[in-house]
Structure formats: structure tokens, C-alpha cells
Amino acid sequence: MNRQHDMTAHAIARLTDDERLDWLRLIRSQNVGPRTFHALINHYGHARAALAALPQLARRGGASAPGRICTHAEAEREMAAAGAAGVTFVSLSEPDYPLRLAMIDDAPPLIAVRGELAALARPTVAIVGARNASAAGIKFAERLARELGEAGLVVASGLARGIDAAAHRGSLTTGTVAAIAGGHNSIYPPEHAALADAIAENGVVLSEMPLDHEPRARDFPRRNRLISGLAAGVVVIEAAQRSGSLITARMALEQGREVFAVPGSPLDPRCEGSNNLLKQGAAPVTEAADVTAALRPIFERPQQLSAQEPDHPIAPSPPGEPSHDQRDRLLTLLGPTPVGVDDLIRLSGLPPAIVRSVLLEFELAGRLERHGGGLVSLTPN
Amino acid sequence: MNRQHDMTAHAIARLTDDERLDWLRLIRSQNVGPRTFHALINHYGHARAALAALPQLARRGGASAPGRICTHAEAEREMAAAGAAGVTFVSLSEPDYPLRLAMIDDAPPLIAVRGELAALARPTVAIVGARNASAAGIKFAERLARELGEAGLVVASGLARGIDAAAHRGSLTTGTVAAIAGGHNSIYPPEHAALADAIAENGVVLSEMPLDHEPRARDFPRRNRLISGLAAGVVVIEAAQRSGSLITARMALEQGREVFAVPGSPLDPRCEGSNNLLKQGAAPVTEAADVTAALRPIFERPQQLSAQEPDHPIAPSPPGEPSHDQRDRLLTLLGPTPVGVDDLIRLSGLPPAIVRSVLLEFELAGRLERHGGGLVSLTPN
Numbered sequence: 001m002n003r004q005h006d007m008t009a010h011a012i013a014r015l016t017d018d019e020r021l022d023w024l025r026l027i028r029s030q031n032v033g034p035r036t037f038h039a040l041i042n043h044y045g046h047a048r049a050a051l052a053a054l055p056q057l058a059r060r061g062g063a064s065a066p067g068r069i070c071t072h073a074e075a076e077r078e079m080a081a082a083g084a085a086g087v088t089f090v091s092l093s094e095p096d097y098p099l100r101l102a103m104i105d106d107a108p109p110l111i112a113v114r115g116e117l118a119a120l121a122r123p124t125v126a127i128v129g130a131r132n133a134s135a136a137g138i139k140f141a142e143r144l145a146r147e148l149g150e151a152g153l154v155v156a157s158g159l160a161r162g163i164d165a166a167a168h169r170g171s172l173t174t175g176t177v178a179a180i181a182g183g184h185n186s187i188y189p190p191e192h193a194a195l196a197d198a199i200a201e202n203g204v205v206l207s208e209m210p211l212d213h214e215p216r217a218r219d220f221p222r223r224n225r226l227i228s229g230l231a232a233g234v235v236v237i238e239a240a241q242r243s244g245s246l247i248t249a250r251m252a253l254e255q256g257r258e259v260f261a262v263p264g265s266p267l268d269p270r271c272e273g274s275n276n277l278l279k280q281g282a283a284p285v286t287e288a289a290d291v292t293a294a295l296r297p298i299f300e301r302p303q304q305l306s307a308q309e310p311d312h313p314i315a316p317s318p319p320g321e322p323s324h325d326q327r328d329r330l331l332t333l334l335g336p337t338p339v340g341v342d343d344l345i346r347l348s349g350l351p352p353a354i355v356r357s358v359l360l361e362f363e364l365a366g367r368l369e370r371h372g373g374g375l376v377s378l379t380p381n
Numbered sequence: 382m383n384r385q386h387d388m389t390a391h392a393i394a395r396l397t398d399d400e401r402l403d404w405l406r407l408i409r410s411q412n413v414g415p416r417t418f419h420a421l422i423n424h425y426g427h428a429r430a431a432l433a434a435l436p437q438l439a440r441r442g443g444a445s446a447p448g449r450i451c452t453h454a455e456a457e458r459e460m461a462a463a464g465a466a467g468v469t470f471v472s473l474s475e476p477d478y479p480l481r482l483a484m485i486d487d488a489p490p491l492i493a494v495r496g497e498l499a500a501l502a503r504p505t506v507a508i509v510g511a512r513n514a515s516a517a518g519i520k521f522a523e524r525l526a527r528e529l530g531e532a533g534l535v536v537a538s539g540l541a542r543g544i545d546a547a548a549h550r551g552s553l554t555t556g557t558v559a560a561i562a563g564g565h566n567s568i569y570p571p572e573h574a575a576l577a578d579a580i581a582e583n584g585v586v587l588s589e590m591p592l593d594h595e596p597r598a599r600d601f602p603r604r605n606r607l608i609s610g611l612a613a614g615v616v617v618i619e620a621a622q623r624s625g626s627l628i629t630a631r632m633a634l635e636q637g638r639e640v641f642a643v644p645g646s647p648l649d650p651r652c653e654g655s656n657n658l659l660k661q662g663a664a665p666v667t668e669a670a671d672v673t674a675a676l677r678p679i680f681e682r683p684q685q686l687s688a689q690e691p692d693h694p695i696a697p698s699p700p701g702e703p704s705h706d707q708r709d710r711l712l713t714l715l716g717p718t719p720v721g722v723d724d725l726i727r728l729s730g731l732p733p734a735i736v737r738s739v740l741l742e743f744e745l746a747g748r749l750e751r752h753g754g755g756l757v758s759l760t761p762n
Contacts, residue, residue, distance in 0.1 A: 284644070284656060
């Protein structure tokens with residue numbers, strides 16, 4: 001993905017306050033998700049130019065009304081409120097940003113973090129599982145997290161009831177990271193507010209959402225990619241079929257992370273998903289050594305920002321404006337089934353810069369969705 | 382192993398009553414186990430000649446007193462008692478002998494069987510596990526056995542308390558085989574005598590021991606090779622570390638059988654062994670389909686008596702008598718660490734027939750043990 005170029009280009013320097021505000025405005029604007037953000041920065045060189053181009057791009061993409069752009073004042077208010085809540089924004093281009101998370105396809109451009117930021121630089125493993133966990137599952141999660149913490153690992157999880165909370169509790173003193181689905185001022189479930197405070201003592205609470213954002217159902221799967229993205233491996237304890245933990249496991253696989261599963265009784269529906277992971281090749285875990293032995297060689301490998309070559313350096317000026325014909329040609333090739341951008345370039349015969357421009361326009365007009373692996377599809381009406 | 386030649390040579394015909402009696406005498410004689418039996422038949426062509434040669438062989442092997450040979454009268458009494466108990470002897474060379482069991486290295490030359498012998502010809506899977514099983518383990522074993530039975534498989538197990546008994550109970554109507562460690566008149570545990578009777582209604586109770594033999598501790602591991610040998614795969618449910626079920630799993634691997642393990646809580650010591658099997662690559666099982674899907678292609682393969690070429694046809698007359706020097710040379714090469722017969726032939730420079738003769742002599746003198754894979758060692762004093 002193009003984002004990698006952007007990251008390598010910026011990874012040495014902190015943003016200025018003005019730049020950070022521009023980044024915040026851009027990612028908070030309508031129809032701009034992490035992938036669009038990276039595509040825009042790639043096209044326009046920096047956030048301010050992208051912000052200026054948004055209305056025109058959306059109009060060209062066929063939006064009846066341009067998507068709402070986050071104002072300078074709104075971004076300033078969010079920054080101030082974050083500061084008051086002890087929350088800081090770390091951008092993908094800065095050294096405090098967790099290196100593994102930066103490598104995922106749809107890494108959040110800005111993360112809002114609270115706590116001991118040094119924890120984000122340490123080797124991390126995720127533990128996730130059922131909210132309605134059994135007593136045995138909770139006990140095992142807490143023990144495993146404690147032992148992994150004692151082995152020097154940071155434990156990431158999702159602050160949910162059940163397994164997640166047990167994993168955080170077991171690793172409070174050694175360091176744990178909670179990736180939450182809402183904003184920092186809207187901890188879910190509410191009774192875990194004190195746990196979040198305790199996590200921030202030696203670890204980090206992390207969110208990509210606005211400070212007061214109340215999490216909706218669709219925010220949890222999206223958040224799950226952060227849990228796996230932070231970690232070199234994900235341990236699943238007591239996951240039912242079609243549970244959120246299995247989504248995290250799937251994302252972990254897509255991100256090239258190790259997937260571990262704790263065996264459980266075939267008579268307990270809470271273990272059906274985790275046992276199925278075993279059948280699909282996940283490594284069985286009954287003690288911390290199973291995890292540390294598998295991850296040690298991974299942590300000992302030097303971390304690289306990207307296995308791919310970075311793209312050619314991009315011009316900081318926008319490419320030539322696509323023509324109507326070119327837009328139509330691409331619209332014909334697109335449908336609800338995700339297709340590769342590379343295929344669109346090949347099948348349309350258009351210059352790659354033009355194809356990317358048109359896709360950006362469609363995206364900002366709310367007509368296009370980006371998926372993992374360079375795939376795009378038209379948004380169903 | 383040479384036994385395969387013997388088996389293919391005989392597999393078409395039933396033994397005469399006299400031959401069966403000779404086989405029984407030979408396998409019931411001191412220092413004659415299944416491997417020695419096969420080596421003797423291979424050297425002497427038939428059991429009667431081997432019986433006649435036993436005293437001389439043992440003397441040449443250095444025995445102070447010749448091993449006790451089962452008399453004709455003793456064998457006749459065992460035959461008569463078996464008949465009275467509804468037990469028949471099936472030899473390795475006969476069509477009723479289970480084909481998979483015939484393929485193992487140390488297949489019993491004679492099995493004493495009671496029940497519906499047709500069950501021995503059907504596709505078979507073994508289920509084994511803890512005697513002190515949990516209620517969940519017992520429930521699952523019974524359900525799995527029932528479903529595998531409904532899928533057309535015979536379920537083999539060991540008539541022990543806990544998982545074994547549950548596996549038999551679940552498959553009583555569809556057909557189940559109990560391989561027991563003692564003789565047919567010494568069912569262990571005694572309270573399972575009624576279960577053994579019920580098994581014999583549609584399945585088989587099978588033993589290689591004399592009718593009245595009371596099982597000792599060392600008979601159980603030896604019996605376990607029969608459970609795995611009867612089956613194309615072994616499912617392990619709730620096995621602690623260092624448990625008999627793990628011995629069965631190890632034998633299954635040595636015999637080239639599939640090994641399955643049912644996942645269980647890491648907090649239950651009864652699941653430690655079975656979970657470790659998962660870590661070592663055993664296939665996880667949470668439902669019958671996991672087993673049937675894996676075994677179907679195996680059952681659909683035509684069964685072969687041996688993957689190896691049979692040995693060259695053997696002369697029915699004994700080879701030349703080994704010299705003192707030759708015996709000494711082999712004795713020097715032997716020790717408590719198992720070594721391959723092939724290595725002994727190579728390192729001694731002696732003709733293979735002489736090496737085999739000397740090994741037989743040592744064996745019948747109680748000075749040599751045979752292990753799997755063609756390995757032999759001196760018996761520690």
C-alpha cells in the first residue's frame with residue numbers, strides 16, 4: 001500500500017502542532033477512513049493540501065453534497081479536551097507509534113493514547129476471548145497474562161467483560177494495552193472505567209475514535225484489528241462460533257500474526273470457536289511457554305516497516321484531473337464484488353495515477369469501499 | 382519383518398486342529414513372544430519343528446536350564462476350556478484374523494475371541510482415555526462412540542473404567558471390540574464382566590493371554606498395542622501425562638495409525654496428556670465428523686498385508702548351527718541399548734541366517750529382548 005511510503009518518509013520526525021491538527025481534521029472528515037487517509041496523503045503530499053482538495057474530489061466522484069469536513073475549531077476543541085483528559089495523539093509517522101501496528105494495511109493515522117507510552121514499544125501478545133467466559137477460562141486467562149507479563153511481554157486486549165478483563169488484570173503490573181472501540185471519555189463497559197485507569201498506570205489505553213464517541217456494534221470488529229495489529233500473536237480463549245474473538249483471529253491471520261488457541265471441552269459451546277481454530281492449524285496453548293517459545297524468534301527478528309519496496313516517491317502536486325470517460329470506464333468495471341486496484345489498472349488501460357484519483361473521488365463521495373489486500377468495491381445503495 | 386512372509390504364505394488356509402494346537406504350545410512356551418514366534422516359524426517352516434528345536438536352541442543361547450515348553454496336554458486343556466467358555470482361537474494366518482492387526486510388527490500369532498467375529502472385519506477406530514474421567518469426558522466418549530458407530534465404524538477400546546467403558550457402551554448395538562489385558566476368564570475390572578457379555582452380543586472380546594491369566598501391571602501396555610493395532614486411528618479423550626492412553630497413542634504412531642485428541646481445559650490435569658498430543662500434531666476432535674473425514678480415505682484404500690516386499694522364501698529346514706566364535710562375536714556387539722539386526726549383520730560380517738539363529742538362541746535362553754523396528758538388546762541381569 002502507498003501508505004508505507006508516507007510512513008517511511010515521515011517516520012523520523014514529529015509532527016508540528018499545526019500538522020497534527022491537519023491530520024486530525026482529515027481523519028475526522030466524512031468518508032475518510034485510514035486507507036483513504038493514506039491514499040490522500042500519498043496523492044497530495046500533506047494533509048492540508050488533501051483537506052483543500054476534498055470538496056472538489058467528492059464532487060467529481062459524484063457526491064450530491066460534499067462530505068462534511070472537520071473544521072479547524074472542532075479539531076482544536078478535540079485536542080484541548082484530550083489534553084485535559086491526559087490523552088495524547090500519536091501519529092503513524094512518529095517514533096512513539098507502535099511499530100507492528102504501523103505495518104497493518106489500515107493503520108489508524110492518529111491514535112489517542114493514555115498511560116505509559118513506553119509500553120507501546122515493547123514485545124506484545126494479545127489475549128482475547130468470550131465475554132460470558134467460564135470461571136476456568138477467566139482463571140486461565142489471568143494466569144496466562146501474568147506469566148506472559150513475567151516473561152517480559154506486554155498483553156494487549158479489548159477491555160471487554162470476561163477473558164479480556166482477566167487478561168488485563170493479570171498483567172496490570174507488568175504492562176498491558178487496552179484497545180477500545182469508543183472514545184476515551186466513553187469507556188465500554190462503563191464498569192471497566194476503573195480498570196482502564198489501572199491499565200494506564202503501567203500500560204496504555206488506546207483509541208482511534210473521537211474522545212466522546214460512544215461505541216456502536218460495528219466499531220468492535222473495526223477495533224479488533226488494532227488488538228491483533230499491536231501484537232505479534234493472538235491467544236484465543238473460549239470463543240464461540242461467530243464471536244468477536246474469531247474476528248480478531250481472522251484479522252491476525254490477515255496481518256500475518258501468529259494465532260494460538262486454548263483447548264476446551266467439546267461440550268462447552270464457548271469453546272467451539274477456539275477448538276475450530278485448532279482444527280484450522282492454530283497452535284494449542286496450555287501454558288505461557290507455548291506462546292513465548294513460538295514468539296521469541298519473531299521478536300528477535302529485526303522489525304521492518306514493510307516487506308515491500310516503497311512506492312516511487314510521489315509528487316506533492318495532484319495528478320491531472322481524470323476525464324468523464326475515464327470515470328465511466330472505471331465505474332463500469334466496479335461492482336459490489338471487491339476487485340484489485342491492480343486489476344482495475346490493467347483492465348481499464350488507464351494510467352495508475354488516474355485510476356487512484358478516480359477511486360479517491362468515488363471514496364470521498366461515499367460510493368467506494370476499500371478492503372484489505374488492495375481490493376475495492378462499490379458501496380451498495 | 383519376516384513374519385509377513387509367513388502370514389502371506391498362510392493367509393489363504395485355516396489351520397488344522399493339530400496345527401492350531403502346535404501354535405498354541407509354541408506361543409505359550411517360555412521366552413516365546415510374538416516376535417520370537419514369527420522368527421521361529423520363519424526359520425523352521427512350521428510350529429512343530431520349532432517346538433522340537435526349542436531346547437537345543439535355548440542351550441546354545443547359554444540358558445542354564447531350558448525354558449519351559451507348553452505340553453500337548455496343557456494346550457489341549459486350554460482349547461477345551463476355551464470352547465466351554467465360547468472362546469475360539471484365530472490364528473494370524475486365517476481369514477477371520479483382523480487384517481490391520483495382522484500388519485503390526487508384534488501381532489499375536491493367536492487371538493482368543495468371543496462374540497460376533499464379523500465385527501473384526503469392519504473398519505475400526507479406537508477410543509481410549511482416563512479411568513478417572515470427568516462426567517463431561519464420559520458423556521462425550523459415549524456420544525462420540527455412538528456417532529462413529531452410526532457412521533458404520535466399529536469402536537475398539539480396552540474395557541477399562543471411565544472413557545473405555547463409555548466408548549463400549551456408546552457402540553454396543555453398532556459393534557465394539559474390547560481388547561483385554563488378562564484372559565477371558567479373568568475380566569478386569571471384575572465389575573465389567575456384564576459389559577463384556579454385552580459387547581460380545583454384536584462385537585468381540587479379544588485376548589492374547591491364557592484363559593485364566595490375571596492381568597498384571599505390565600500386561601496393560603502390552604495390550605494397548607492391540608487396541609491401536611485393530612484400528613485405523615486412535616481417539617484420545619482425557620489422558621493425563623504418563624498415562625496408559627498416551628502409550629496407546631505412541632503405539633498408534635509406531636504402527637502408522639492416525640492419532641486424534643479431544644481438546645480439554647488446561648486447568649484439568651486429566652487433559653494434560655491429550656492437549657500435549659494436540660501440540661505434537663494430533664488432529665483435534667470435537668465431533669464424529671472430524672474422525673470419519675480423516676479416516677474415510679484410509680478405509681477406502683485397499684488394505685495391503687505389507688508395504689514391504691516379503692522376504693525371500695525361506696527353507697523349511699534349519700540353517701547351519703552357528704559356531705562358538707560367531708556367538709561370541711554377536712554377544713560382544715550386543716548390549717542393553719537396542720540395536721538393529723541389520724547393523725548386527727553388517728558389523729559382525731556374519732551371514733544373516735546365522736545372525737538370526739544366534740539371536741533366536743539368545744532369546745529362547747531369556748538373554749535377548751526384541752523391540753519394534755527390528756531392534757534387539759540384551760536383557761539386563
